[in-house]
Structures are given as C-alpha cells and as structure tokens.
Amino acid sequence: MSLWALVPIGCIFILLIFKPWISRSAFSLRGSKQLQRELSMYGTQMNIASYYLWHTGALSLVVGFGWMFELQPAYILILGIAAFLQVPAALTWHAIYRHEEYRFFQLTSFLQQLLAIFKTHPKLYRALMECRSSVDGKLAQDLDEWIANLDAGCPQQQSVEPFLHHQPHFIVGNLVRLMMFAEEFGGEHHLEGLEMIQDDIEDWIDDTITMKKNQRGLRNRILLLCGFALLIAMMSQNMLLRTGLEIDEPFRETTVFLFLMGIQITILMAQKLVSVPWISNEEKLWRS
Structure with a gap:
C-alpha cells in the first residue's frame, strides 16, 4: 500500500483526536476569528498576524524534524495537520492559565482589602463600596x-447568596x-476571627x-524530556x-x-496541565 494512501486514514485519526479544535483552526478565516473571540474572553488579545x-x-518545526529524520512527505503532511490543530488548543489553554491567575490574585487582593477596611470600620456596605473600584470583570x-x-x-444573608454562588x-x-x-452583634470578639481568616487567606495564596x-x-x-528524547x-x-x-525503511519511518x-x-x-483552575473544587462550599 502506498504511503499516500495512509494520509486520509491519518487525517481522520488526527481529526478525531482534535475534533473540538477543528472549528478554531487556521484552515479557515472564520476559525481564526472564532479563536480570537474566545481568547479575548480570557483577556488575551491576538491579531491575525x-x-x-x-x-x-x-509547521516549520514539523517540517524540520521530518527532514532530519528523513520521513516521507506523506508522514510530514499528517504531522503538519496535527500541528495546525494543536496550536489553537495550546493558545487557548495558555489564555485560560493567564485568566485563572488574574482572577485568583484579584479575588484574594479584594478579600484582603475588604478585611482591612472592615477591621477599621465594621460596616459591610461601606467596605464593599470602598473596594468596588479595585476590581473588574466577573468579580x-x-x-x-x-x-x-x-x-x-x-x-x-439573602443579598450575598449570588456572590457566594459565583x-x-x-x-x-x-x-x-x-x-x-x-x-449585627458588634463587640470585639470578632477581631480574633478576622485575624484567623486573614492568616487563612495568606496561607491560601502561598499554597496556591x-x-x-x-x-x-x-x-x-516534560518539555525538557521531550527535547532529550x-x-x-x-x-x-x-x-x-x-x-x-x-x-527496513518503511518500518523505520513508521516508527x-x-x-x-x-x-x-x-x-x-x-x-494543558497548567491550565487547570487555580481554585480547586475540593475547596468550594459547593461544586460548580
């Protein structure tokens, strides 16, 4: 069987693996624009260029390694298609990582500021209003x-439920x-509790x-080991x-x-490993 006969089979296999990213690939201008919109949702701006x-x-890396390993063009073509479909996934996961990082530090900074203001003036509404200008986006x-x-x-209690849900x-x-x-009840007994929560926030930041x-x-x-390999x-x-x-040249090239x-x-x-959320489900009041 000709190597070129493997191209359709290889392409079908690649498309099945990377099916979610086909609509965002560079094979169409619509796909690139859709990926741009999704990246902008995570706060990452990327132009077409x-x-x-x-x-x-x-693609250059794939062709370069294919040439160094003396692969047939059919194999290089399949690897190139896979690389084209992997780029949108890698860019999206990197944008998710940056977005999660920003959200985490914004939330913890907000909590620290809210706590500091409340300790000085124990009025929740006033503390919220003073902290409002320091946040943006979903928070x-x-x-x-x-x-x-x-x-x-x-x-x-009722007014805060939507906030705690998100x-x-x-x-x-x-x-x-x-x-x-x-x-509601006043007194000085809550100060110790606030200090404990402040320590919890700092530990949360350090652990994360x-x-x-x-x-x-x-x-x-992993990347270093791939390079060594x-x-x-x-x-x-x-x-x-x-x-x-x-x-056996066909066997060598296939391997x-x-x-x-x-x-x-x-x-x-x-x-993808680093794109997981910064706030784990185990630490949530309820699973989202």
Whole structure:
C-alpha cells in the first residue's frame, strides 16, 4: 500500500483526536476569528498576524524534524495537520492559565482589602463600596449584584447568596458571614476571627502559588524530556545509518512517525496541565 494512501486514514485519526479544535483552526478565516473571540474572553488579545505566525512556527518545526529524520512527505503532511490543530488548543489553554491567575490574585487582593477596611470600620456596605473600584470583570459584576441587593433592601444573608454562588471558596464564605455577624452583634470578639481568616487567606495564596509553581515545573520537565528524547532519537538514527546494516525503511519511518506524533501530543498535554483552575473544587462550599 502506498504511503499516500495512509494520509486520509491519518487525517481522520488526527481529526478525531482534535475534533473540538477543528472549528478554531487556521484552515479557515472564520476559525481564526472564532479563536480570537474566545481568547479575548480570557483577556488575551491576538491579531491575525500573530495567530498565523504561531502556525507557521509549528509547521516549520514539523517540517524540520521530518527532514532530519528523513520521513516521507506523506508522514510530514499528517504531522503538519496535527500541528495546525494543536496550536489553537495550546493558545487557548495558555489564555485560560493567564485568566485563572488574574482572577485568583484579584479575588484574594479584594478579600484582603475588604478585611482591612472592615477591621477599621465594621460596616459591610461601606467596605464593599470602598473596594468596588479595585476590581473588574466577573468579580466586579458579582460585587455589583451584591451591592444592588443591599440597596434594594434585601436581608444581608439573602443579598450575598449570588456572590457566594459565583465565588464559592470556603474562605470567602467564612469571611463574609463573620463580617455580617460582627456588624449585627458588634463587640470585639470578632477581631480574633478576622485575624484567623486573614492568616487563612495568606496561607491560601502561598499554597496556591506553590501548587502552580510545581505544575509549571512538571510541565517544563516534560518539555525538557521531550527535547532529550528527540536528541537521543536523532543520534541513534545517525549511529544506525553509519553501521551500513540493511534497514527496513518503511518500518523505520513508521516508527519515527509514531514517535514524533507521541512527542507532539505529550507537549500539548503538558501545556494543558497548567491550565487547570487555580481554585480547586475540593475547596468550594459547593461544586460548580
């Protein structure tokens, strides 16, 4: 069977793996614009030139390695199609990572500011109004809804429920309910509780930063191992060719093709590893 007969089979296999990203690929201008809109939702702006530059770079790497491993054009074509479909996924996961990072630090900064203001003036509404200008995006919308409920005369417990639903971390719930209790009943006993929650917020930040640092370290180690694997494979091939032994060329090319495809998928999954949410479901009051 001709190698070119494998191209449709390989393309179908690749399309099944990367089916969610076909509509966002560079194969159509509509796909690139759709990906731009999705990236902008995560706060990442990318123009068309940069988008196609990423694809050009990925394709150049595939062609370069295919040439170094002396692969048939049919195999290089399949790897190139896979690279084209992997770029939107990698860009999206990177944008998600940056968005999650921004949301986490904005939320924790808001909580620290809210707590500091409330400790000075134990009035929840006043503290919310003073903190409003320091947030934006989804957190600002949730805060506006909370303030609007208070302005409409809703009881404090009822007015905060939408906010806690969208910001369901248990530390957020503990802080908000303690502030409502302190405002309603007064006294100095709540100060110790606020200090404990402040320590919890700082520990939360430190633990999350450590977790993400470990995830990035794992990703970088995976990428480094992929690089070493490519280097070892090239050296092994050169040594094998120098021996002058008879080589089953179709078998060698198929093996190298599967190896390069595995490297591509491994690199992509390494990027997905760091795009997981900064706030884990185990720390939420209820699972979203």
